[in-house]
Amino acid sequence: MSVNYEAAVVQVTGRVQGVSFRVWTRDEALRLGLAGWVRNESDGSVLALIAGPNTAVSTMVERFWQGPPGASVSSVEKQPTTLTERPTGFRITG
Incomplete structure (x- = not known):
């Protein structure tokens, strides 16, 4: 993977479901x-x-702090991760 490519798992807590x-x-x-x-x-x-x-990736982590209208974010925790292959597209899985 290139130097300019990053992957991270991010957990967002607060009022983030149902919004x-x-x-x-x-x-x-x-x-x-x-x-x-x-x-x-x-x-x-x-x-x-x-x-x-x-x-x-950095911009998205910053945007997680705001979220959509109705959200109230209390924490955003980013953990870098290593991928065996790059994902394609972006999907809602659950």
């Missing part, structure tokens, strides 16, 4: 040219894999 956070995440990620997935977790958080250019 279209997953749809908003997919739309923002696609606008930024990111690939990956997003899903709701049983603990009430949202988990996302975001992969793409370093600057786009």
